[in-house]
Amino acid sequence: MQMKKNAGLSRRAFLGAVAAGGAFAIGAGGRAAAQAGGRVVMLGFDGAEPRIIEEMLGRGELPNLAKLRDQGGFHDLGSTVPPQSPVAWNTFATCKNPGGHNIFDFIRRNPQGPTGPFPVVGTGKLESVRLTPQGMVEAPASGVNYRRGTPFWAVADEQGKRAKILNVPFIFPADPMKNGLMLCALGVPDVRGTSSTYFSLSDRFTDGQLREPLSGGQRMKLAFDGTDTAEVALPGPRDGRVKFGQPGAHTTVPVRVQVDRKAGKGFAESDGKRVELVRGEWSEWLELRFKMSDSFSVEALTRFYPMEIGEAVRVYAGCVQFHPRAPYAPFTHPSEYSAELAERYGLYKTVGWAYDTHALRQGDLDEEAFLKDIDQTMAWRERLTLDELDRGGFDMLVSAWTATDRVGHMFWRFRDPKHPLYQPDAPEKWAKALEASYRRADEATGRVMERLTPEDTLFVLSDHGFGTWRTGFDVNAWLKERGWLAVADPAKAGEGFLQGIDWAKTRAYAVGLSSVYLNLQGRETRGVVAKADAERQVQELAAALLEVKDPDTGAKVFDKVHPGSAYRGEAMADAPDLVLGYAAAYQNHKTAAKGGVGEKLFEPNADKWSGDHASTECSLCPGMLFSNRKLAKTAPNIQDLGVTALRALGASVPADYEGDMIL
Numbered sequence: 001m002q003m004k005k006n007a008g009l010s011r012r013a014f015l016g017a018v019a020a021g022g023a024f025a026i027g028a029g030g031r032a033a034a035q036a037g038g039r040v041v042m043l044g045f046d047g048a049e050p051r052i053i054e055e056m057l058g059r060g061e062l063p064n065l066a067k068l069r070d071q072g073g074f075h076d077l078g079s080t081v082p083p084q085s086p087v088a089w090n091t092f093a094t095c096k097n098p099g100g101h102n103i104f105d106f107i108r109r110n111p112q113g114p115t116g117p118f119p120v121v122g123t124g125k126l127e128s129v130r131l132t133p134q135g136m137v138e139a140p141a142s143g144v145n146y147r148r149g150t151p152f153w154a155v156a157d158e159q160g161k162r163a164k165i166l167n168v169p170f171i172f173p174a175d176p177m178k179n180g181l182m183l184c185a186l187g188v189p190d191v192r193g194t195s196s197t198y199f200s201l202s203d204r205f206t207d208g209q210l211r212e213p214l215s216g217g218q219r220m221k222l223a224f225d226g227t228d229t230a231e232v233a234l235p236g237p238r239d240g241r242v243k244f245g246q247p248g249a250h251t252t253v254p255v256r257v258q259v260d261r262k263a264g265k266g267f268a269e270s271d272g273k274r275v276e277l278v279r280g281e282w283s284e285w286l287e288l289r290f291k292m293s294d295s296f297s298v299e300a301l302t303r304f305y306p307m308e309i310g311e312a313v314r315v316y317a318g319c320v321q322f323h324p325r326a327p328y329a330p331f332t333h334p335s336e337y338s339a340e341l342a343e344r345y346g347l348y349k350t351v352g353w354a355y356d357t358h359a360l361r362q363g364d365l366d367e368e369a370f371l372k373d374i375d376q377t378m379a380w381r382e383r384l385t386l387d388e389l390d391r392g393g394f395d396m397l398v399s400a401w402t403a404t405d406r407v408g409h410m411f412w413r414f415r416d417p418k419h420p421l422y423q424p425d426a427p428e429k430w431a432k433a434l435e436a437s438y439r440r441a442d443e444a445t446g447r448v449m450e451r452l453t454p455e456d457t458l459f460v461l462s463d464h465g466f467g468t469w470r471t472g473f474d475v476n477a478w479l480k481e482r483g484w485l486a487v488a489d490p491a492k493a494g495e496g497f498l499q500g501i502d503w504a505k506t507r508a509y510a511v512g513l514s515s516v517y518l519n520l521q522g523r524e525t526r527g528v529v530a531k532a533d534a535e536r537q538v539q540e541l542a543a544a545l546l547e548v549k550d551p552d553t554g555a556k557v558f559d560k561v562h563p564g565s566a567y568r569g570e571a572m573a574d575a576p577d578l579v580l581g582y583a584a585a586y587q588n589h590k591t592a593a594k595g596g597v598g599e600k601l602f603e604p605n606a607d608k609w610s611g612d613h614a615s616t617e618c619s620l621c622p623g624m625l626f627s628n629r630k631l632a633k634t635a636p637n638i639q640d641l642g643v644t645a646l647r648a649l650g651a652s653v654p655a656d657y658e659g660d661m662i663l
Helices: 009-019 032-036 050-058 065-069 085-094 152-158 207-211 337-345 357-361 367-391 403-414 435-451 475-480 490-495 531-545 640-648
Strands: 041-043 073-077 108-111 118-121 126-127 137-139 142-145 164-165 181-183 198-202 217-223 227-239 249-260 265-270 273-278 288-292 296-302 304-310 315-316 396-401 459-463 467-475 508-510 516-519 558-562 578-582 583-587 603-604 624-627
Touching: 041 435, 041 640, 050 065, 050 073, 050 435, 050 624, 065 073, 065 435, 065 459, 065 624, 085 152, 085 640, 108 435, 118 126, 126 490, 152 164, 152 396, 152 640, 164 367, 181 337, 198 227, 198 357, 207 217, 217 583, 227 288, 227 296, 249 288, 249 315, 249 396, 265 288, 265 304, 273 288, 273 304, 337 367, 367 396, 367 435, 403 435, 403 467, 459 640, 467 624, 475 508, 516 531, 531 558, 531 578
Parallel strands: 041 396, 041 459, 164 181, 164 396, 198 217, 467 583
Antiparallel strands: 073 624, 108 118, 126 142, 198 315, 227 249, 249 265, 265 273, 288 296, 304 315, 459 624, 467 603, 508 516, 516 578, 558 578
C-alpha cells in the first residue's frame, strides 16, 4: 500500500531517526539546515492529473510549472489508499496513514445502530446551536472534526513558527494557533449542517419535478402574483427544540423575488436588503437573517443565478452559507479573521463545497454558470494568497484550490469519446475546461514565484490524480449474488443507508466509496463473523473480488483489493476491513456507496459527474509534485511534505510522523 513508509531511507532520514529523542526527531543537518533561513510555501491544486499536466508541459502551455520543473523537479506524488480528498489531505496534514488520522472515506459507518450498522459522514459534522425552551443560547454551533493526529502547521506553531493556512481541505474547525492564521474551506458546511443544499426556484415546475428526489438540492414553486412578484421561504439553521421532520425543525426566512420578463431582469430581497437579478449572471450576495428566538438570530448569505427570466422564470439560489462577519460557527483562526477578509474584499463564499456539482448534475444549473463560478472563485483564492504573501509575517504558507478537482468531475465526459455522455460537438470551452483550470493554476503559481526569494522553498502539489468514470459496479449487489449479503426488504435495501438487510445472514457489506466491512461479532450490532475467522474471510473475499470481470469488455473491475489490516495506528478501530482499488474507468456504484443494494451489477455512468478518482487503485491515481529544489527521494509521497516543511524550517518533527525528508 502506498501509505507504507519507503523502505529505502536516505542516509539523512536514517540519521534523523537515530538521533530522535523524546517526542521529537530532530532534523538538523545537510540541506535542511542550509534552507532553514528561508520560508516554505505550498500550493495545492486538488485532483490535478499529472498525465495531463505532462502533456500540457510538452505543448508549452504551462510556462511557470515548466520553470519549476527545470529548476527543481516534477514528480508523481504517491497518494493514499483510497485516493479520496478527505483521506489524502488529512495524510498531508498529519503525516500519517489513515490508520493514524482516522479518516478512511467520505462516508463511514456506525457499527452499533439499534438494528444494524448505519452510515454517517466520514469527516466530521456541525453541532447546531442549542437553545433553551425560552430561546436563550445554551451552547453555540460548533464544528467537529473526526481527524486524529496533529497537523504539521500546529507542530510548527508550537515551536514559534508563523503559519498561514488558506483553504486547505478538511481542516474545519480551524486549529487554534499562537502565531498564525487559518481559513477553512472544503469541509465547512452550510448553516443547515449539510455539505451544500441548493434551491431551484421556478414558476414552471410540475408536481413531478417538485417531488423528484434530489441529491443536495430542493425545488420550490414560484407563485407569481399580478405584479410578477413571488415569495419563497428558504430554510436555514436547525432548531433542536422541534423534532426533526416537523414544521419549524429548520428556521426559515422569506425571500421576495420580482422579475421584469421583457428585460430579463429582476431582484431578490429579504429583511430590507436587495440584490439585482440578471439572466445568465451571478448576483451579488444577499444577506439573510434567521430569527430563531426573540433573543437569537443567525446571519447568513446566499446568491442567485437566473437561468431564465422571460416567458418562464427559473432561478438558482445557492446554499445558505455562514456570514463571514457573524459566522454561525467559527471557520477561521483567529475567529475575527473571517470578518477581516470581508472588510478587505467584501462578502465572499464560505461554504466548503464551493462549486455546486449537485445542481449541475440535476439540471438546476448549467455548464456556463458553473464555469463562471469556477473563474470567480479561483480568482478570489488567488487574490487572497497573493495578498497574504505580500503582507508577509510568516514562515510557512499553504494555500489550496479545489476547482481543478470539480472541473475534472463534471467535464470529463467532454474529453472521453468512450464515456456514455460524450458529446463530440460540445463547445471547445467545455471540452477544454480542465486544461483551462490548469492554466489558471499555472498563472497563480507564476505570480507566487515572483514574490519569493532565492532562500524560499516552493512546492506545488495535488492530492491525487484523475480519470474517466464509464461504468459503476454495485459491490453490494455482487455480495448479495455471491451469498455474502442477504436482503430482507428489497425496496428498503434499494434506498440505501444499510436498510432492509438481513443481518443474521450477512457476512459482509459495503458503504462509502471504497469501503467493505465484515459483519463482525462483538463489533456490529448483529455480527455473525467470528473474530477468529475474520482474516480468512477477508482473504477469501478479496480473492473473489479480484476475479470480477466486466461481461461487456472482459476487463477486470479491480486492480487491487487492500486489507484494512495494512493500515496502522491509533484509529484502527474505525478502519474498513477491505479497501477497493478499482481499475481505470470503474467506480463504486452510487447505490452501493450510500449503503444500498441494487438490482444490477454493472451500469453505464450516465451522470454528468463523469470523472473520478475516489475508488481508483491509488497506484493508478498519483498526484503531482513540483518543487523549486531537487528532491533526494525518487518516489515522494503526500505524507512526506509536512515532514519536509518542518525540517526545512529547522523545526523538530514528531516521532510518530511517518513521512520522509525529501530535500
